[in-house]
Amino acid sequence: MAIEKELLDQLLAGRDPNEVFAKHGLLDDLKKALSGTGTRRQGSCRRISGGA
Template identity: 75%
Template sequence: MAIKKDTLDQLLAGRDPKEVFNKDGLFDELKKALAERVLNAEIDDHLEGEAAEGRKNHRNGYSNKNVITETSKLDIRIPRDREGTFDPKLIARYQRRFPGFDEKIVSMYARGMTVR
């Protein structure tokens, strides 16, 4: 999947290209946004599965988690459910260090995971 030139231009607008890969730069923002998007897709899938089983579970806000990757420290919002049965696959419960974070995000998209 190629990212469109216009999308890249929008992301880079008003930024110093030399700072894109710096700590808290565009690359870290993208990693955070992608991780949160995947986590939201995971909980949607989880809740759909529970509804199919006749359970009445719903979203119940977010909790913040600091995750340390090879290149940065990210503050990620992890979605919660009322029943407490949601166990994220991308970033497991109690996991703080995340070696291979970048590769895992890319591989999830390469496998064609549906992200809403």
């Protein structure tokens, strides 16, 4: 799945380019957010399917 250029532009707007890849920068924030999303989705699937 491709990430839309407009979304990337929004995420990067007004940021120091060095901050994006810095420790605790944008990339780390995105990883945390995506990790939490995946965890919530897995929990929902387990409840629907009756898994533990």
